[in-house]
Amino acid sequence: MTGTGIGAAVRRKEDLRFITGRGHYTDDISRPGQAYACFLRSPHAHARIRSIDTSAAANLPGVLAVLTGAELQADKIGNLICGWMIHSKDGSPMKMAPHPALAVGKVCYVGDPVAVVVAETLPQAKDAAEKIVVDYEVLPAVADPAKAKEGPQIHEVAPRNTIYEWALGDKAATDAAFASARHVTRLDIVNNRLAPNALEPRAAIGEYDAGSDSFTLWNTTQNPHVARLVISAFVGLAPEHKLRVIAPDVGGGFGSKIFIYPEEVVALWASKRVGRPVKWTCDRSEAFLADAHGRDHVTHAEMAFDDKGKIVGLRVHTIANLGAYMSTFSSSIPTYLYATLLSGQYAIPHIYCEVDAVYTNTVPVDAYRGAGRPEATFVVERLVEVGARELGIDPPELRRRNFIKSFPHQTPVIMTYDAGDYEASLRKALEIADYKNFPKRKRESARRGKLRGIGFSTYIEACGIAPSQAVGSLGAGVGLWESAEVRVNPTGSVEVLTGSHSHGQGHETTFAQLVSDRLGIPIENVSVIHGDTDKVQFGMGTYGSRSGAVGMSAIAKALDKVEAKAKKVASHLLEAAEGDIEFKDGKFIVSGTDKSATWADVALHAYIAHKFSGQELEPGLKEGAFYDPTNFTFPAGCHICEVEVDPDTGEVTIVGWTAVDDFGVVINPMIVEGQVHGGIAQGVGQALLEHAVYNSDGQLVTGSLMDYAMPRAGNLPSYKVDMTVTRCPSNPLGVKGCGEAGAIAAPAAVINAVTDAVGVEDIPMPATPQAVWSAIRSRAQPRQAA
């Protein structure tokens, strides 16, 4: 290992530019002659559009165009699509309703874009948008997923607002397991709806170049190549080779920037219409209305135990709210990213899960940090904790009895776990959290009038999505490999082109560390290039904690090829047989001699090509690779949360947090720790603070940060973060992924702690002071704070 190689806590190369305001985000970019777009959005959750009068708006100063769904249709611009096919239990395909980028005939949620104004300045565009007159016939709306099937039908293709009724697992066997069980734990769970709130709001600049008849889109996207593919192949705006998508610095995504949204399509399309580059930047209020939300499940779940506390079966029914239209990957989240993780860390012989996905008059719901896996973990870890309490077994002990102990392990819900040691992370976490002295701490809290509780979450996730064949068989419309290209310059510096995309993860550092480790060159001599379809040939982007396991594996594969080629060059340079060349610590050595050449020598000779014949060996040193993983990866760990509840106000204070995660091989422990911190913050946000609330008319009640509570530093404790390591056998680097773990583990840990403190299981997320206070009051027999 060099000082900057794998395992080194190298400071992030990209941070200097971010924290000194020198980043280049989409809104920082201005194109010559750029005009500005403002969207007029529906104020109604559900309405028919009788007419739109744009004349007054079009006549205002500075206005270049006012466009509606009618023009979109006239130009034959295609609909947005959902790229993952799910079939219902009865074999019928999911009911995907048309999703035009600007409303055609009706609007289906508050914020649905109805028209766009393009003007010389943003204030002019806003002024004009206010002058567009839309005659709406307001229709009844439904926002609550539990009521969707009985609500007014939103799309013609989807009777009872049902997109699919899907199931996974063996129902008969699971029912039989329940019939013979000694004890059944039952829970009704709402996984609260969340608004992602990345620090940088979405933005897009569309530019049409009439000379080459081609388009460029600067966009806040997590996967520029997929955006280009969808916009060309489905929306049909331009052929793929005539569309360049650039994702410059992107300030946080959390999933919300994976999807192909109406606004970027419109910015591109409008740029051709007006013959000027068109910029749109979302503001925070607009983001609440228009960014895809996350979670929003209503679940009934049951776990069956035998007389030794062994789990014998799990039965889950979930209603998943997908919002008004099917967003890009929405269908896969509550199915293959959710039900497949319901086995948790446990050897559960029988699992059956039904998921009904419904339309409602709310903004689309899609992947949000963890995507399906936080929902699954919450179901499993709440059931296990409550089961332990009901059975009178210590919660860690009940977990231990049920842990999977040998690998590979085939669950009843598709996944084959490749490696892990769940007992090890639990043991370490219990030690760090000083579990055995918890009763003492509880008494001490009680003396101060506080209720103390402890909660566990031994979570698992499937990351590094994923083998293309596997996801293909499950309905994915794309393959989920990754590509990389390693370009060595004649001076020996290296450019790595990757199809992964960094929007906060620190790829410029970790990817460079891999190169540094392999080639023995300092990370300063490595640049990582991503996010531009003209530079990187193809890529699948970043989400599902896949950049390490899949993206870096592709780089490793390309580095293998570079090394092999470099050895050939070195053999000519050193006048030795290729088989005698060793590459070690940045040097090519002729085995058993003191003859060597440096990396830079070899790089130079690869390009000057004086020492070998071009017929024998191609000049240059540049290799590419596509890497398709053999399996998902399975990061897992144990989080322990300790809380104090103020019984007078219901306020919850997190007083302790222990996280022991197994992410396999760690490239940069500092970055990993940062990911864990951020993930936990988001999970705590979901558990205690965040809730995107629509009222029964489909109006978003939490439309600003005045009502939507984001976690702040003061809401969070000092974490104790540690790790255990089992190498991932499914990729060459042994890495598993760490980006989502905190958000997946945390909600269950928090709620398990709060319910432990209060002695009431029925506490919703977010466990706001009001909710906890109500729960305390609901206690039939107030448990003394003793």
Place this chain on the structure above:
Amino acid sequence: MYAFDFHRPTTLRQAVSLLAKSEDAKLLAGGHSLIPVMKLRLASPRTLIDLSQIQELTGVELKGRSLVIGAMTRHRDVANSPIVQEAMPGLAAVPASIGDPHVRNRGTIGGSIANNDPNADYPAACLGLGATIITNKRKIPADEFFTGLFETALEPDEIITKVSFPITRKCAYEKFKHPASGFALVGVFVAKRGSEVRVAVTGAGASGVFRVPSFEEALKKRFAPKSLEGLSISPEGLASDIHASAEYRAHLVGVMARRATAKAVAYG
């Protein structure tokens, strides 16, 4: 934001005359309530009169048995003022509880009171201490000043110049923060001065800040948290939203009043 004219007078007289002659004008203090609503296009004054350069509107001074704070004094400067901390630590705690450092560095007492947000903190202190709001025209007792949600007794051409607080050390503020906004979900200011006891509540009322006579009576008998035990206020007429039902707010008023009383006793 819509376009507007901008004036920056350096004397109160100039400000008063600009306010009188401009149509549809708004005073600009810290801008932390006004600017956000303008950015959202919910307010569109044609003229803004910035008060920030008027020296006479800023500062804290002791005047006899009162503490007088200029309208343009920033939250931070009141919170950190040795004069306020010495005379009334319970009052200094009010601006210290507002927002975050950015907000405290900009926001002013005059702006906060003029705005009369139903969840703002200063109104509770003014009412709880029986302050006098001094304008370019007159002196308005706090009991008559706060007239409803975002409404005050101020006339369109009136400028708050100072707020005068009668001094007592036996006063304190207890705030239960709104989980999202950080404003007061419920805030209670309790004060005892001679034989007078005041309990003022912000955040809870459906029409703004209000006093709680039953609590005041109980505390007059004995100024101690115990006196409030078993007492509660009716949820009727209280605000109710997704963050707190009227019932929960009513409960919190009791809890915060007891805690504030305990603090006031400790200060006094």
